[in-house]
Amino acid sequence: MAPFNMFVTLLGAVYILSSGYLRLTTEDTDTPRPLRHDCPNTTTFNPNTPYQSNLDDVFSKLTSNAARGTDFIYFSASAGSENSTGNSSDYVYGIYLCRGDISSTMCHDCVLASITDARQECPTEKEVIIWEELCMLRYSNQSFQSTVSVSPSFILNNIMDATDKNKLKQEVEKTMNEFASEAANGAKKFMVQEASISGSEKIYSLVQCTQDLSSQDCTTCLRNANSILASSYSEKRGGRVLFPSCNARYELYRFYDVQQQTALVPKGKSKMSTLTIVEIVIAVSTVSLALLVTTCFVLRRKRESHKYNTIHGRNGESEITTVESLQFDLETIETATNKFSEDYKLGEGGFGEVYRGILPNGQEIAVKRLSKSSNQGTEEFKTEVVLVAKLQHRNLVRLLGFCLEGGEKMLVYEFVPNKSLDYLLFDPAKQGELDWSKRRNIIGGIARGILYLHEDSRLKVIHRDLKASNILLDADMHPKISDFGMARMFGIDQTEGNTNRIVGTYGYIAPEYAMEGLYSIKSDVFSFGVMLLEILNGRKNSGFHLTKFAPSLLTYAWNLWNEGKGLELMDPLLKDSCEANEFMRYVHIGLLCVQEDAYNRPTMSFVVHMLKSETISLSQPERPAFSVGRITHHHEQEIAPAHSFSDNGLTISTFVPR
Incomplete structure (x- = not known):
């Protein structure tokens, strides 16, 4: 074992000398600086405040998980008191992502190093990303879970030029993209690959996403990174792209640990190397052990079946x-x-x-x-x-x-104490509690919840009854989607269904569902769009015909948009807290979601992306569904006036069987 350890140490030394990367270090050469860091000072905190305490709590949770022997590659944590300050800006959301081929000890050491670097490089900033050689640390006072982030981005390239630049460019573009989807569908969202270029020369590649992303979002993120590598940096002997949500790298030498990682895809190998044999032996042993453990577990479950109810x-x-x-x-x-x-x-x-x-x-x-x-x-x-x-x-x-x-x-x-969204949004006496910051956070939270249902949960879930009264608000006004009695579970590959019995709430139902009984994830997107416009305007879509403006809120918003008067849609209570450009962008997104043709509506993953990024160009919205007609098979039971808005906001509905 000692000779092997010596070989690994020597290999590491060769890597440092041959990689060709320029690294900035402090005067003490034993303490290298992080690869990159980003911490804009737009939001800061003071020492010895609740945010500092919550940040320390998140750091503790992250380092504790990094020391685990299993499932240590990625971890998320949050901290904050719902009752002490009532201020969501004191919340801290944090993650780390360790490279998928390293050990738990190395991961733990890297996370500790990144926390130390964060305290030094970004001592008072709330939005922080630290990229180390083997891990990434990210934290913020705003939730970023299940959201693709490609900004800020950093590109590093090997300073050595490639011998055959055209050949390398072709191979980078080919090999990096062809296994991005495969990596995105894996449990670890991590994969490495080697491929022959010419003769004995090979290209070694690595891609990885944070594990909270859906497969689709991970693939999109990796392909964006790969396109940068292929178009701009493939003339070098190596390069890497660092995004908050994913990273990609290639080299002409093996820079990852083939014994630690489990997703190596060798290409063009005619002979089985010693390392490959070792990998197979380890894999077979692992599978055998797993089967033995599973068998014991099943037998134990049978003996203890009386403890379960089905x-x-x-x-x-x-x-x-x-x-x-x-x-x-x-x-x-x-x-x-x-x-x-x-x-x-x-x-x-x-x-x-x-x-x-x-x-x-x-x-x-x-x-x-x-x-x-x-x-x-x-x-x-x-x-x-x-x-x-x-x-x-x-x-x-x-x-x-x-x-x-x-x-x-x-x-x-x-129990959710702040009742439901409609309780505050549609009551003139309570609307003032929802300034633009709260409404924007509510919109983003609802979008992330729907995205989880559509793409990130075990099965694809279509809610079918999204509306303001089914959005509960916790102590810090974070939204929580409720009432799943009308929901439908789909298989991963199933995209739509149909029914002869229409359920839901008038004003939120997509036209194709109301008229033809067709429902899909785009039905929920339509309902979300209606809610978004309601949050911007402060009035219900259903019942809007009672006003002097237009038959529906959708009609009113569309007319104002076409006349260049979109700002007139703004709830007057928002004028002092909402910027015009941001408001108009949200109106634009809302109109994209309520387009009459379901095909034209964006997916929720893209909606979340549009809400988070101001640099994405938005397409021109088409005509919305102005009216979906009265629903003859509507099963929604309105709550009696005396109980219209409950403390927990749970709506009570009748449901149809699957």
Whole structure:
């Protein structure tokens, strides 16, 4: 083992001498500076403040995870008190990304080094990105999860010129792009590859994305990086592109560890090398061990099957298996809600009732109680349990558990104190609480939540009832999408469905769904566009015909846009907090989402990208769907006026079976 370690050390020394990269260092040559860092001083914090405390908490979480023996390559963490200051600017969101071929020890050391560099290079900035040789650290007071970021970007090139520049350019463009999609679909979002150029010369490539990206977004990010390498820097013997969301690199020497990484794709190899044999032996041993562990786990699960309860779907297949800890007994729910006291009731409708509750540990909950007389209650219950139990995202309401006892069917959710978006947005007495900063954050949060449903969750989920009353607001006004009873799960390759029974809410339903029963992810995009325009204007789309302006909010927005008077759409309460250019960009995005032809509407991944970047040019919107008609099969049950807006904002709807 000692000779091998000596060889690795020697190889590392050769790499440093031969790589050809210029590195700036401090006077002490033992402490190299980071490859690159970015920390604009547009937002800063003072020492010994809540932000500093939360940042230290995030650093601690990141370093702790980096020391783990498994799943250490990428990690995200956040910190902030929802009740102390009530100021979302004190929140800290952070991630690190270690190169996929290094060990947990190396990852941990790199994360520690990046934190040290961050404190030195960016001591008071809130928006920080540090790129080290083997890892990246990023943190901000704004959430950036599941969002493609290609700015700021840095390009580094090997200072040595290639011998055959044209040949190398062709190979860089070919090899870098052909495995970008394969890497994007992998669990680690990381891959390396080697390919022969001519004779014994080879090109070695590496691509990696942050693991929160969808496969589509990862592919897009990598291809952007690869195009830069191929067009501008392929005449050099090496180059790399650093984006916040991904990175790509090529060299004419092997710069990664073939024994640590697990996604090597060799090309043009006629003979099996010693290292390849070692890799195969390790792989076979790993698979064998995994099979043994899996077998033991299955046998143990069979012995402990009495601890689980299963809800069965069609044909008797198991739709959800939930461990006992997720189940609430009826006595606990009755105690929490004072035996479903009227004083604890938050709302009611055709589905049943919603109650506020307090668990013995002091945690507040919202209990959704299925009406025993509802013909479709069991189906709706199964739909929400199957869906929501699998969905975990900060912009989705969190399911804490359920109860199936004494003939009751109940869902237990986290309690969200600031009610629903429509409670504040459409009440003239409360609209003032939503300045532009809050509305912009709400729009972005809703978009990220829908993106998670469409692309990043285990299955593609179409909500089908997105509206302002189904957007709950937590203590810091972060949005949480709720009410999944009308949602549909799709397979990864399925893009649309149809039905003879139209469900949803008038004013938010896409025209192709209302008229033909066709629904897809673009149906949700339409609903999002309606909400976006409502947030900008402060008035409902449905019922807008009661005003003197136009038959609908969409018509009004479209007319103003074509007349060059888009700023007149602005809620007067926003005039002191919203810049005209930013407002008009949001109007533009909203109109793109509500175009009549579903094909022309953007995907939610592109919507999130448009909301985040001011440099993306937007296409000209086509005519929106001015009217979708009254829905004869509409099943939405309006909540009684006395309970129109509940403390948790849960809407109560009737649902159709799948």
